[in-house]
């Protein structure tokens with residue numbers, strides 16, 4: 001049964017101690033908790049890497065369970081302009097500060113969506129209430145934050161989470177939820193979500209609606225081709241049946257709307273599955289070549305030409321290592 005609530009929220013770490021990895025950041029933030037003092041903070045990094053989570057965990061640890069009364073959460077994209085932000089901060093700054101901590105906290109998400117002028121106004125607001133409030137600004141792109149704000153805040157850079165961190169978190173959630181899973185499915189989830197923990201958890205939750213979390217369920221959720229279809233294409237190519245493999249490729253692109261990058265990633269994954277009884281040397285050559293194709297596609301080369309070239313290489317190497325065309 002599908003839960004009513006999003007697992008990404010249900011399993012959002014409450015305290016700094018529960019945050020997975022991001023060790024340097026957590027250590028620095030814990031220091032603020034210990035000192036009950038901190039500068040304005042700027043959290044920058046890709047989506048789903050724990051910026052909001054870390055900010056909430058920090059205020060939780062600073063103020064305790066009732067932290068919400070000392071926190072003003074704003075979203076720079078939702079709020080209508082800087083005036084609204086300014087008024088809300090003014091109102092908030094007026095209320096009493098918690099006894100043990102000499103300031104309250106304003107968390108402003110998506111600060112990089114503000115215009116440069118709005119950021120200038122924000123900076124003045126930050127200065128005006130600096131006696132009683134601290135700002136935590138979160139953004140995806142540091143380059144969009146004006147220098148005067150960057151120089152007045154302590155910067156924390158968030159990076160995509162590592163594979164083992166994402167997978168262990170997904171395993172933890174599966175255990176808590178009592179859902180069966182195939183470990184390979186978790187590999188696929190990581191590969192397609194690139195260290196974005198929110199996305200990984202969302203895909204996991206959607207796939208769990210199929211019962212056991214299998215690769216097929218994940219592929220269905222993602223609207224990706226089934227591994228079997230990619231495998232058929234690779235097998236045809238390795239057998240030297242280049243034209244058949246190529247028409248399979250075109251049908252994958254047309255029927256599933258897959259990008260070149262998606263297909264290369266799936267072929268790469270497939271080459272490492274146990275399905276293929278192929279000599280190690282061939283696997284090495286294939287991996288090397290697939291890596292090159294992926295690079296060229298990312299650099300902007302034509303998908304279809306690169307993928308056809310990949311199949312041609314598979315066909316040539318297949319014939320050399322596995323024998324004549326059948």
Ligand SMILES: Nc1ncnc2c1ncn2[C@@H]1O[C@H](COP(=O)(O)OP(=O)(O)OP(=O)(O)O)[C@@H](O)[C@H]1O
Pocket residue numbers: 007008009011012013018019020021022045046047048049050051052053054109138139140169197198199201
């Ligand atoms: N380091 C982490 N440890 C455990 N869970 C995490 C971690 N980072 C993210 N998550 C999970 O991913 C969800 C999204 O994270 P969060 O809202 O902190 O992302 P964000 O970096 O603020 O993203 P955005 O830029 O989209 O706002 C959280 O609810 C939590 O479940």
